Amino acid sequence: MTQTPIAAIILAAGKGTRMKSDLHKVLHPIAGRPMLMHLMASVDALEPAKKVVVVGSGKEQLEAALAGSADLAVQEPQLGTGHAVQMAEGALTGFNGDVLILYGDVPFVPTATMQAMIDRLNAVDAPAVVVLAFEPEDPTGYGRVIVEDGRIVKMVEQKDATDAEKAVKLSNSGLMAVKAADLFALLARVTDDNAQKEYYLTDIVNIANADGRTCVAVTTDPFDVAGINSRAQLAEMEGAWQARRRVQAMDDGATLIAPETVWFAHDTVIGRDVLIEPNVFFGPGVSISDGATIRAFSHIEGASIATGCEVGPYARLRPGAVLEEKAKVGNFVEVKKARLGKGAKANHLSYIGDADVGAKANIGAGTITCNYDGYFKYKTVIGEGAFIGSNSALVAPVKIGRDAIVAAGSAVSRDVADGELRLVRAEQLVKPGWADRFHDAMRKKKG
Numbered sequence: 001m002t003q004t005p006i007a008a009i010i011l012a013a014g015k016g017t018r019m020k021s022d023l024h025k026v027l028h029p030i031a032g033r034p035m036l037m038h039l040m041a042s043v044d045a046l047e048p049a050k051k052v053v054v055v056g057s058g059k060e061q062l063e064a065a066l067a068g069s070a071d072l073a074v075q076e077p078q079l080g081t082g083h084a085v086q087m088a089e090g091a092l093t094g095f096n097g098d099v100l101i102l103y104g105d106v107p108f109v110p111t112a113t114m115q116a117m118i119d120r121l122n123a124v125d126a127p128a129v130v131v132l133a134f135e136p137e138d139p140t141g142y143g144r145v146i147v148e149d150g151r152i153v154k155m156v157e158q159k160d161a162t163d164a165e166k167a168v169k170l171s172n173s174g175l176m177a178v179k180a181a182d183l184f185a186l187l188a189r190v191t192d193d194n195a196q197k198e199y200y201l202t203d204i205v206n207i208a209n210a211d212g213r214t215c216v217a218v219t220t221d222p223f224d225v226a227g228i229n230s231r232a233q234l235a236e237m238e239g240a241w242q243a244r245r246r247v248q249a250m251d252d253g254a255t256l257i258a259p260e261t262v263w264f265a266h267d268t269v270i271g272r273d274v275l276i277e278p279n280v281f282f283g284p285g286v287s288i289s290d291g292a293t294i295r296a297f298s299h300i301e302g303a304s305i306a307t308g309c310e311v312g313p314y315a316r317l318r319p320g321a322v323l324e325e326k327a328k329v330g331n332f333v334e335v336k337k338a339r340l341g342k343g344a345k346a347n348h349l350s351y352i353g354d355a356d357v358g359a360k361a362n363i364g365a366g367t368i369t370c371n372y373d374g375y376f377k378y379k380t381v382i383g384e385g386a387f388i389g390s391n392s393a394l395v396a397p398v399k400i401g402r403d404a405i406v407a408a409g410s411a412v413s414r415d416v417a418d419g420e421l422r423l424v425r426a427e428q429l430v431k432p433g434w435a436d437r438f439h440d441a442m443r444k445k446k447g
Contacts, residue, residue: 005049005097009088012104013056013075018230024058026104032265032284035107045111052088080198082190101176105228113220117177128213132175134222142171152215155202173225358384366391
């Protein structure tokens with residue numbers, strides 16, 4: 001890492017009209033995280049001295065999302081990318097270091113790529129501007145970067161390019177690295193003498209070239225600089241990100257039976273020898289240890305799953321679910337803010353919420369921890385080795401003791417002692433022959 005102080009200017013003032021959304025464009029999530037926050041995490045890895053987000057419409061949403069983690073600069077009206085960067089000048093008063101210019105809707109620029117831009121800016125030939133470029137399969141619509149002898153001689157928009165220039169694949173991502181001392185001096189010389197009457201950031205390259213300065217390009221993968229401007233592009237980038245993450249999971253030692261049907265969050269942690277069956281969705285905050293099995297059609301978020309656990313099929317683990325070693329959560333079981341101890345089982349059709357379940361306890365089918373009275377949540381504690389019979393309702397707050405048994409169909413509202421049997425049922429009423437007489441009477445009536 002360079003020792004030169006770094007500042008990042010992130011442009012996020014666009015209205016995002018193509019999204020057709022009340023949510024600011026850069027706050028739309030990919031892999032469970034707003035796209036802006038993907039970018040900010042990569043920036044933060046550089047330990048920047050300053051971060052400035054240039055905002056316009058939707059300022060309040062961005063202010064809330066950033067929660068003081070960056071300075072805000074307002075661009076109103078919006079007069080182009082060069083004008084947007086100028087709006088950050090006040091926030092960088094007194095800053096004398098390297099400036100990265102990034103875009104909030106280009107979320108997947110790797111930290112290593114940003115560092116490569118900074119390193120190139122500080123190379124011995126001291127370029128005035130470093131442009132991040134890429135080579136798409138089809139460059140149609142992108143501005144071209146014309147490089148000769150290692151330096152940028154021209155940057156030209158598609159509509160202004162000659163046939164020879166259109167044949168060049170090297171394209172402009174819009175991202176740059178510039179010394180703070182150069183950046184705002186160059187921007188002050190940019191004019192709006194163009195068809196759009198806007199101040200273009202790319203003009204600083206042409207101005208620096210005219211001054212006899214050197215401007216250079218650093219290249220990166222097209223995925224790293226893909227912009228998101230519509231719902232379709234959002235879905236496309238989600239798909240591309242997921243495809244890469246699935247490959248990473250398999251490379252790291254997990255088995256995905258149908259990889260294209262598994263959806264990860266940005267922070268999903270998967271151990272070795274984890275088996276993931278088809279159609280599994282991971283929300284944020286999931287950690288899965290070695291040797292666990294996640295069966296088909298399970299939905300997991302905010303959960304910790306230990307070695308050798310089994311989840312699903314058709315299970316739902318909500319935030320705060322903790323499964324200790326070899327615990328099992330079976331089909332149509334929902335777990336929320338609850339711990340299942342080592343070897344504990346809830347195999348079928350149960351809701352376990354706000355609970356602590358001891359090691360090797362068995363939760364029978366249809367069991368519910370009744371944790372909410374309409375106003376407050378209460379906890380259920382189930383001791384080690386306890387057996388909860390099918391179709392039981394445990395009305396919290398309640399404690400079931402070690403090795404205790406709750407008989408099937410019980411509604412338990414008082415604590416059960418260690419080793420105790422609790423049976424809470426109405427007495428069975430037996431009427432011999434009643435059903436036969438009923439059927440005879442009904443058949444005669446119907447006939």
